[in-house]
Amino acid sequence: MIKAITGTKDILPSDIRKWYHLENLVRKVFQNYNYKEIRTPVFEETALFARGIGEETDIVSKEMYTFKDRSDTSVTLKPEMTAGVVRAFIEHSLGEKQPLTKVFYISPMFRQERPQAGRLRQFHQFGAEALGSSSPLLDAEMIEMAYEILNRLGLNDLTVKINSLGTPNSREVYKNELRKYLSDTKDKLTAESQIRFEKNILRIFDSKAEQDQQIMNKAPLLIDYLDNESKNDFEIVKNYLTNLNIPFEVDPKLVRGLDYYTKTTFEIISGKVGSQSSLCGGGRYDLLVEELGGKPTHSVGFAAGMERILLACENEEVLNVPEPSLDVYLVRIDNDLFIKVSEISSALRKNDLIVDYDYLARSVKAQMREANKMNARFVLFVGGDEYKNGALILKNLSTGEQEKIKSEDINFLINRIKNYGS
Structure with a gap:
């Protein structure tokens, strides 16, 4: 008997009403904030993700489904959505049609990683992108929308973590200080973190290895090296969330290890889905549009894992969707x-x-x-x-x-x- 490929999962009629409920809620919330839906192809040229996500990331180096089509073009099933949205933004000159482009998506993604609870090789995400403004109020709006969706689902065991990655200049100053700190202990890092030391030093904070964590516990923190502009924007984000009664905590070790990320970064985690606790994450990426060949464009966005969210709902027993009925x-x-x-x-x-x-x-x-x-x-x-x-x-x-x-x-x-x- 032929079975589903490892890491993929059938969504059966008995479960589909939960997906409808989540999808309808996602669309409703995004539309309330005047975001328009966008749908990009399931596959793109591999170069888009290599440039957009980064050659040295785990996604690009280990996890992508990449193959050559009959025209000998290297194509990849999309592992994330932001690069595709930015490609569409540039290709269709959306920035020239309106000063601020606000879009959302619901789409399958593909990554060849080890399957486990809440993590599949074909999985689904929803998310939003706003391109064209540097306002920190948009950063806060992303967090607000994500939290609103999870809150409307009835999830309670949530933690909102936020941080600022500063501007590229302040981050370079910090990276130099981090390299000085690690210079004497570099050889004690895991092999993977030693590679990250050379290529993407901030991602050492992501390591789950105990030996790396012990070393990084006393490392200098990027938040202490922020320039005044980044500090002011971060204060606006925090004040906005406080005024909206959205509970959050500042996590100075929350990083996005790609150079095009700037300023605000955030994550919402659940205590009900095991080790894969992150339900959504995002941040500001002011340099990505230019990196992919467009004009410099301030941008911010987030993505959320739908399987993990439904798992959290199941574990908290909050997704009480009525059984479908006939008239x-x-x-x-x-x-x-x-x-x-x-x-x-x-x-x-x-x-x-x-x-x-x-x-x-x-x-x-x-x-x-x-x-x-x-x-x-x-x-x-x-x-x-x-x-x-x-x-x-x-x-x-x-x-x-x-x-x-x-x-x-x-x-x-x-x-x-x-x-x-x-």
């Missing part, structure tokens, strides 16, 4: 009425009612069991003596009430089902 299930009493049942069903469906009936020639008793299993509001009996006398029987399954409806009066039947109890 009406048609029960065929006489076997020669298949065509008539299908005709009535078609008329009801064209009037936005959710309708089903038996296709397996089962008994009336079996059809009633199916109606109850599908959580139908009504059953419509077609057949028997009533049908011979020109009537259908509509039964309310919650009250047990029945009434006769003329078989030719479909409009009355539709209104009765739609407006029952009103």
Whole structure:
């Protein structure tokens, strides 16, 4: 038997209503903030991610699904969305059409990493990007939107962490100080962190190895080297979150190890999903548009993992989405009425009612069991003596009430089902 590839997961009909609930909430919140949806291709030229994310990152060096197509072009299934959004922003001159571009997305992503709880090789993210403004209020708005979505889902065990990475100039000063601090202990770092020392020194803070953490515990912190502009912007972000009653903590070790990140960075974590605790993260990336060939453009964004969020909801037992139900299930009493049942069903469906009936020639008793299993509001009996006398029987399954409806009066039947109890 052929099974799903390791690290991928089927989303079955029994689970899809949870996804609909999350997706609808995401769209509603983003639209409230006047963000418009964008959809980019599932694959892009590999060079986009190599330049946009960084050759030395784990994503690019270890995790991407990359292959050559028939034209010998190297293409990659997208491991994240920001690079694709920026590519679209540049290619379609969105910045020339309006001074501030605010977009959101819901999309699958692909990374070949070790599967575990809340982490798959095909996974889904939603997120937002705002391109065209340096205002720290937009940084705070990103955090606010992410927190609002998680809060509306009913999640409680959340921690918002924020930090500032400063401007490129202040960060270079800090990197030099960090190199001085590590110069005598460099050989005691793990092999991976020694590579990061040469290529991307800030990412040593991301190491989970105990020997690295012990060394980094006493390292100088970037937040102590911020320039005045970065300090002022960071204060605005903190004041905004405080005024909105969004609880947060400053984490000076929260970094984004890519050079195009500037100033605000943030993460929201959950205590209910195990070691992969980050539900979303983001920050300001004022240098990325220029890095990918566009004009210098101030930008900020975030991304959130949907599988992890749903796992957190499940563990906190907060995602109480009602079971889907039918408006009406048609029960065929006489076997020669298949065509008539299908005709009535078609008329009801064209009037936005959710309708089903038996296709397996089962008994009336079996059809009633199916109606109850599908959580139908009504059953419509077609057949028997009533049908011979020109009537259908509509039964309310919650009250047990029945009434006769003329078989030719479909409009009355539709209104009765739609407006029952009103």
